[in-house]
Amino acid sequence: MHLESYLAKRDGVDKLLKISRYATKIILSSSLIPPTHPSHHRLKSFESSVGLSRKAFRLGKFIQDINSFRSAKLDSAHDLILAVIAYGGEGLYYFVEQFVWLAKTGLIDAKQLRTLQKVSAWAELVGYVGSIGLKVRDLKGILEDEASLVSRIEKRKDCVEMEEKLEKLREKKLMKRLSLVQDLADGLMAVADVRDGKGRLTGPMLLASAGMVSAVISTHKNWLSC
Structure with missing residues (x-):
């Protein structure tokens, strides 16, 4: 199967993790879940863990x-x-x-x-x-x-x-x-x-959206290369 071949590659798993991470960042950057809600803390922990996991793939x-x-x-x-x-x-x-x-x-x-x-x-x-x-x-x-x-x-x-x-x-x-x-x-x-997240073009939603765009494109490229 094409999916099996894709997931067998290091980059394939990494890109799926990338999509998961930036999808979570988009949710956290929006007002869908209040910062005081327990789910917000869990999502933040999940995002951090996925980011650390991606470093292991590198x-x-x-x-x-x-x-x-x-x-x-x-x-x-x-x-x-x-x-x-x-x-x-x-x-x-x-x-x-x-x-x-x-x-x-x-x-x-x-x-x-x-x-x-x-x-x-x-x-x-x-x-x-x-x-x-x-x-x-x-x-x-x-x-x-x-x-x-x-x-x-x-x-x-x-x-x-x-x-x-x-x-x-x-x-x-x-x-x-x-x-x-x-x-x-x-x-x-x-x-x-x-710039440590300071200055223009550093808003959380903008950066999360940029990350998602990058994740989708890289996933598409890796999918075609399988």
């Missing part, structure tokens, strides 16, 4: 960024810089998150937790800046290929093979745009973490 995940960097298509020095920022930032984020998890579980001294969380937040933000840059580059290339293919199809009528290629290219364009939206949503939350 153990060793920084290795994926090393492999992604090694296999990245880099055609220029500009691409290399963006790749270093994207994969380096995200890799550092996942690496530091391991120690954040260990500190929160009580295995190591929690005195450095605040510093670790700050380093983690900055690394995550830097990673998203690079990732957005790479995806904008990729999207620009896809749009150029699409325009070229449309032009060729208009000149050559009844070209089934080229039309199929165009359809696949447009699906790729949609997924790349969704990935870009996801990075922007996650980047917004990273900015809030860096």
Whole structure:
């Protein structure tokens, strides 16, 4: 079954936990349940526990960024810089998150937790800046290929093979745009973490909604990749 294959993957379970966490955050940020109600405390505890559980799923995940960097298509020095920022930032984020998890579980001294969380937040933000840059580059290339293919199809009528290629290219364009939206949503939350939840665009409902958007898109991408 497709669902069985999806849940067998670490990312599959992680994304379902992500949806659960941000759905809970949305409920907590709304006025559906008063803060004094016992259910509010239980939901808050559940949200915190799910967040801690997701960190456990990220153990060793920084290795994926090393492999992604090694296999990245880099055609220029500009691409290399963006790749270093994207994969380096995200890799550092996942690496530091391991120690954040260990500190929160009580295995190591929690005195450095605040510093670790700050380093983690900055690394995550830097990673998203690079990732957005790479995806904008990729999207620009896809749009150029699409325009070229449309032009060729208009000149050559009844070209089934080229039309199929165009359809696949447009699906790729949609997924790349969704990935870009996801990075922007996650980047917004990273900015809030860096700023300790202060300033504009840091409202609980806004951040919870951004998290849910990111969770749904990442779940959709992982589902299709199974």
